[in-house]
Amino acid sequence: MPLYLDCDTGVDDALALAYLFNAPAAELAGVGTVFGNVTSAEGAANTAALLGLAGRSDVPVAVGAHDPIAGTFGGGARHVHGHNGVGGVDLPPGHRPGAETAAEMLVRLAHEHPHTLHVLTTAPLTNIAEALRIEPDLPALVANLTVMGGAVWVPGNVTPVAEANVANDPEAARVVLRAGFRTLLVPLDVTLRHHFDDTDADLFTHAGPPLHAALGQMLRHYVGFYESIGSGRRAPLHDPLAAAIAVGEVATTQVRGTALDVLLEAEDRGRTVAVDDPGVPKVGVVVEADPAAAAVIRERIMATAPLTAA
Ligand code: BDR
Ligand code: CA
16 A cells, blocks of 8 residues: 655654554555654654665655644654654664655645555644645545544543644644544554563664664663653554554554544643534544554564665
8 A cells, every 4th residue: 555654753653664664565655744753854854864774765755844833843852752853863864855845745645646545644733734735635535544643532641631743733633633534543542552662672772783773772762751751661652553553454443433623722722532513524543452563563673674784
């Protein structure tokens, strides 16, 4: 399946990319970046560097939105993902992003792969909202949309009610959820239940290829953050789980037919809620994933063909 990824790389975005490099069902057609964990430009540089380490510099990278629809970029989640978004690891520079924006790339790919392009987002939905402005028929043009984001029946991770990707641009999330895509939401409700830990960091670090050594080091940083907030030495697999679900490698339990909206006001800002409103389109919400998900993701990452051995 041709797949467009929109991300804010980010340690767990990096793991999602590494998973996608070797997921047989996924043909990475392009990657767009958006502000979030770091700036859009930093996310693009991190993404291109990882593509380079995997020998996949053929995959085009496009820089997307610098700021949310309302307000400005707040500086990122560097306390979570390291000062550079990839756990402080120095990655060798990758190829340069192209001239088109992420939203332009998505619209172009949707036209090049009519009704077959899968869209996966692991970041704020600003680029998708912008793509809808350029091409209002986008929901009918693409096959489906898988969104890592939201906290539907559990508390948020950046406010008591809001998950980071939605909280970073609630207006965009609202536009996208209301646009009529065939949408599958992969929220914190499920992503907080699947983890990597120090064993995985060791495995990647000693695997040999530079890509894996970098992933091992950044995972160590990510696990350390979760320990620092009292969640134990293990890190949730938000973005790689969404990727594995998007390509159909991990079985899920979904609540279907949920009309899902995003609240914008006061302390509810960024909250994703099920509503009883015929004007709001219905989406699927993943509430459970196969307990073997982490093992599936680990296996794919380990099998990624290295460009060069260490
Ligand atoms: C999401 O927020 C980002 O920090 C992560 O990369 C993930 O996409 C989890 O809430
Ligand atoms: Ca992300």
